Amino acid sequence: MSNESIIEVKNLTKMFNKFTAVDDISFDVKKGEIFGLLGPNGAGKSTTLRMLSTLARPTKGTATIGGFDIAKDDNEVRKLIGIVSEKMIMYNRLTAKENLWFFGSLFNLPKDVMSKRIDELLELVQLTKWKNAQVGTFSTGMRQRMNVIRALLNRPQVLFLDEPTLGLDPQSSVEIRDFIKKLNRENGTTVMITTHMMVDADLLCDRIAIVDHGKIVALDTSANLKKTISGADTTIISLEISNLSPELINALRELDCVDAVTQENTLNLRIIVHGSEAFDSVIDKVRKMNGKISSMQNLQPSLEDVFLHITGHQVRDSADQKITQEHRRFGAPQQGRIR
Amino acid sequence: MIDMGANTLFSHSMRIAWKDLTELFRNRLGLVLLIVMPLFMMVMVGFIYPSNGGTGANLPVGIVNEDSGFNNSTIPSQTFIMGLQQMNNQTHYLAFSNVTTMADIRDMVQKGNLEGGIVIPSNFSQSILSGQQGTVIIITDNSNLQISAQINGYSQLYVETLNIALAQSNVQRISPNQTNTLAVVNPYNLQLQGVVSGTTNYFDFVAPGIMAMTVMMSVMTGLPVAISQEKEVGTMDGMMVAPINRLSIILGKTLGQTARGLLQGVIILVLAIGLFGVAIQGSILLVFALLLLGVFSFVGLGIVITSFTKDQETAQMLMMTLMFPMMFLSGVFFPIQTMPWYMQDIAKFMPLTYAADAMRKVMVLGAGVSAISTEIIILIAFGAIMTAIAVPVFRRMMTR
DSSP, rough: OOSEEEEEEEEEEEEEEEEEEEEEEEEETTOEEEEEEETOOOOOHHHHHHHHHTTOOSEEEEEEEETTTTTTHHHHHHHHHEEEOSSOOOTTSHHHHHHHHHHHHHTTOOOHHHHHHHHHHHHTTOOOOGSBEEEEGGGHHHHHHHHHHTTTTTTOOOEEETTTTTTHHHHHHHHHHHHHHHHHHHHOOEEEEEEEEOOOHHHOOSSEEEEEETEEEEEHHHHHHHHHHTTEEEHHHHETTOOHHHHHHHHHSSHHHHEEEEEEESEEEEEEEEEEHHHHHHHHHHHHHHOOOEEEEEEEHHHHHHHHHHHOOTTOOOOOOOHHHHHHHHHHOOOTTTT | OOHHHHHHHHHHHHHHHHHHHHHHHHHHHHHHHHHHHHHHHHHHHHHHHHOOSSOOOOOEEEEEEEEOTTBBBBBHHHHHHHHHHHHHHHSSEEEEESOOOOOHHHHHHHEEEEEEEEEEOOHHHHHTTTTEEEEEEEEEEESSHHHHHHHHHHHHHHHHHHHHHHHHHHHHHHHHTTTTHHHHHEEEEEEOSSSSSSSHHOOOOOHHHHHHHHHHHHHHHHHHHHHHHHHHSSSSHHHTTTSHHHHHHHHHHHHHHHHHHHHHHHHHHHHHTTTTTOOOOOOHHHHHHHHHHHHHHHHHHHHHHHHHOOSHHHHHHHHHHHHHHHHHHHSSSOOGGSSOOOHHHTTTTOOOHHHHHHHHHHHHOOOTGGGGGHHHHHHHHHHHHHHHHHHHHHHHOOOO
């Protein structure tokens, strides 16, 4: 990673009629960095990515990639980037090789170069054996690997990935994450990734921008973001209560020292608290409500806690169903959690 | 520089068209439907409009003889019925059965056992033998216009033939020296001659229209559906993120759809010639040139619709709404001349009207370019105007 910026975003804004999907955001991405946009569905991550990859026009503001303006020099930008969409960009009735050949030919690569590159990429993701099989017959994991190498045909300097692990089993997710890391390490490819999965952001990204309601609410490394919690007098406690009730949870939420309460399963609570008296207050409250504490633990903060701490709600709550719907109507890609 | 741009525009378009056609040819069911659809259409319209003349229709008709005779003689009515039966034994247009009363005929028509009836009233023999005209009543189900008209026509033909034969024998009796009795009875003779040599059938009329329609429709409907499908699936992004001219996407799609449409046109042509005995009088090259011109006139419309529809479902519904009036008002199945005036006016605004008309002139009448120059000019003008509207609309849609 160098100090040179490859992506510069200034006051980027996207409005769909009256709804502001991306609200005046500015940030830089360094060359060779893995940069993550973390946020719930409908937060504006995908719209930001679509604008940066020239698939949508900004309403206001600008951005440059490798010095080229995304609106004015869109074709120059396109030569520098690759995009892995949440949707699989491939034709089911074409074979793996035909798919790659088709998309590669749109970049005007000489035939011998393209042929060599296709073979290399197929080998890289262990799909050589299947190169003459129609991709309609592939498993989800194979399709996602195809989806990724398609974006690498033009040897992009910047790779955009929109929810690359969505709908994948844990094994395939690990493979994709490893592949992205390897690509970044060996080729120096700058990677920008959107995700609502904490693991992805935590394990992959050098820096994470937390996005909520179209704005960047925090931007730093994963470690520094977590420090904003542990550095302050904030503590995370895990409580197991054998007779947990909704009334008890509500009572805990009303305490002054409690920032947030999340129920992890039928018995477990994850509580973010602040202040030196916090432990006592929580235990007193549970006792007063006749709660039986069967286990108690002090936890390290996770990105989820950071998100909760900053925005006051969980990442897995979709920002707002209505917003997501509206989003789609104007051509943004389909989000995962639509009814 | 411009030349190079045009070159890559074309090569990208070809790539996209090739990709679309590869997908099409790998879709077995789709391919089968591509052949079956026009076949169905041809066979179906062939049944709805049987060719002229035709073989025995054997329409069931009841005969009621109410004749009470004259001086105990019912010879005239018996002769008449025998004459009818003899004639029908050769043509089999009708199938006669004896019925007792007129009321029975109504009853049986209602039940569906008969399509109509011929009634010889009680005073038939009396009228004839006293030198009057003998009246015969024909009863038909006038709620079923086509059948009713057929029975009327056949009955009239029979009665007229019997009249002439009788008249001829009367002439012979009065003036035995007359050699050509027919010339005395029917001094005027009518001979029908079509512009096209040989016999023609309804397929000659409908095949050129169906060809024009299928090819043009496949572009107009295929384009929006193909593009909105790629948008929905997400593959459109894959093309959009490549450094290509946006026009090559629409051009490539159009080329692919045109090839598909022409393929279907050829299938129809082969079916028309091979199965339905259609003969092509004019130049086959001109036929295909016209089909391409038809495609050009429709591309713009297809692109505009593409730009305004967000998903496949809407595109398909919009296409259906536009297709139906076009199919029935453009003179593909029915001649425009038989439509009410306001329908004729609407038909004048549809490019398919001119394409179908020009195709028919070339294929059936053997017309050359000069005979269809008006249609050609109108199609070019329509295509040019629609394309001029479509290109900026499409460009704006692509960069949303």
